[in-house]
Amino acid sequence: MSARTPHLTAKLQGFGTTIFAEMSQLAVATNSVNLGQGFPDSDGPREVLDAAIDAINGGLNQYPPGPGMPVLREAISRHQQRFYGLAYDPDTEILVTAGATEALAGALLALLDTGDEVVTLEPMFDSYAPCISMAGAVSKPVTLRPPHYGIDPEALRAAITPKTKLILFNTPHNPTGRVFTREEVQLVADLAIEHDLLVITDEVYEHLVFDGVEHVALASLPGMRERTLVVSSGGKTFNTTGWKIGWMCGPAAVVAAVRTAKQFLTYVNGGPFQPAIAVGLDLPDRFYADLAADLQAKRDRLMPGLLRAGFEVFPTSSTYFVTVDIRPLQPDGDGMAFCRALPHRVGVVAIPTEVLYQNKREGRHLVRFAFCKRLDVLDEAVERLQRLG
Numbered sequence: 001m002s003a004r005t006p007h008l009t010a011k012l013q014g015f016g017t018t019i020f021a022e023m024s025q026l027a028v029a030t031n032s033v034n035l036g037q038g039f040p041d042s043d044g045p046r047e048v049l050d051a052a053i054d055a056i057n058g059g060l061n062q063y064p065p066g067p068g069m070p071v072l073r074e075a076i077s078r079h080q081q082r083f084y085g086l087a088y089d090p091d092t093e094i095l096v097t098a099g100a101t102e103a104l105a106g107a108l109l110a111l112l113d114t115g116d117e118v119v120t121l122e123p124m125f126d127s128y129a130p131c132i133s134m135a136g137a138v139s140k141p142v143t144l145r146p147p148h149y150g151i152d153p154e155a156l157r158a159a160i161t162p163k164t165k166l167i168l169f170n171t172p173h174n175p176t177g178r179v180f181t182r183e184e185v186q187l188v189a190d191l192a193i194e195h196d197l198l199v200i201t202d203e204v205y206e207h208l209v210f211d212g213v214e215h216v217a218l219a220s221l222p223g224m225r226e227r228t229l230v231v232s233s234g235g236k237t238f239n240t241t242g243w244k245i246g247w248m249c250g251p252a253a254v255v256a257a258v259r260t261a262k263q264f265l266t267y268v269n270g271g272p273f274q275p276a277i278a279v280g281l282d283l284p285d286r287f288y289a290d291l292a293a294d295l296q297a298k299r300d301r302l303m304p305g306l307l308r309a310g311f312e313v314f315p316t317s318s319t320y321f322v323t324v325d326i327r328p329l330q331p332d333g334d335g336m337a338f339c340r341a342l343p344h345r346v347g348v349v350a351i352p353t354e355v356l357y358q359n360k361r362e363g364r365h366l367v368r369f370a371f372c373k374r375l376d377v378l379d380e381a382v383e384r385l386q387r388l389g
Contacts, residue, residue, distance in 0.1 A: 011133045018126055019355040030343035033381040035369045036351045038320040044239035051279040055272035064271045066263060068096020075278035076247050084217040092252040095259055098269040099244035100204045100233040105131045106262035107200050107229055112137040116165035123356035123363055125174050141358045146314045149178040153187055160191060166198040172205040172215060175356055175368045176323055177316025179209055185216045189224050203232045205319045207288050210296040213317045226251050234277035243273040302371040305382030310389055320372035323353060325365055329388055333365030346384040
């Protein structure tokens, strides 16, 4: 049990500083190769960067409109139609946010009442549980287990109770890299309809999918558009994670409810970056294909090196991440201790996946490495990890 943090609300006791901040600081202090936090080490497409520069030079440096600039909302609408056949009104059904993290926070704060339950999949992105807690609600995790991290239909069904308000569904899934099958997505849809639930889909890795696997948008399934709030962002797709430009798409009434909460968080953000992300969303299909191919090549560079270093390595079909079991190298399976020692031992930073589970024992022996780095950086990390043997 962690020590109580003075002054901190009971809703956030136990969450503390994010592991990403701790590990990034450790990377700097030890001059390590940072395969921890998921951000690329190269810039995005020139067209997108130049559009931001032009917007700054053109004077778009004050508050943008509350819902987001029309040019971006219209581009998001085109994107959803182009890739998923989903039509959203840019004036009433799309809201621009400070990254997907704020979109998720705003949605959870707006839609949940005290005592409501949210069905989640664990491991999960580290903001989910704190935001659910801040809303006074309760996260009910369904555990995904290696090697394939598929959804157990009975476990998912059992997690739904009369108190369930919504399902928070992340696909492609961080940190496992699982892209849920059409059958799994249909299962979520069927249960949402059966129990009259809303679904928030976190799809920030929608274009980072490998091996010819299909990303199925839940909102595109019959009966789901009217009960699904889709969340995504430009950070992962355009290598602009620091810009924090995200969005949500959904039925007008749901978006209006979320806008009420969101306006009291950041209100607005990233004025000159919004038209730049709009340019990115309209880039040709070749850009999106090349993006996925580049990351797939980086995954294929890192994974054999992790195997050679002695880890058990689990397959990943998306995201920036690959998960390993450390027990072949550290039999006690203490992933937190392993990751805290790793920078000092060989100069590499990774993330203990335990922090992304509510049921900590499920992820205790698992560690996540990020491969969204230059090939030479990955090669250096692999060379250093060989010293663990």
